[in-house]
Amino acid sequence: MIFGCMELAGRSGHEAGRILLKKLWEQHIGGLLPEIAVADRGKPYFVDSGWHFSISHTKRRVFCVLSRQNVGIDAEETDRDINLRL
16 A cells, blocks of 8 residues: 655645645556546546555645555544544
8 A cells, every 4th residue: 555645735635636646656656647537426546457546635735545455545634523433
């Protein structure tokens, strides 16, 4: 599993997430980032790849994980009430 984090630095969470995903892919796997499609329920995935990814962001940071298995990540700021049982 490959994990990364970076500041949003004025970018949207979506934009920063795609930048981080591309950076992780290039650094750890190499080659061009595979085509990305969106499943019926809205989860993005790589087309024709054995790799899976997930991206989450807060007001300040974006997080990304790459894995050979289906994976999900959710980031929350610690300055707000969250249900840790989730």
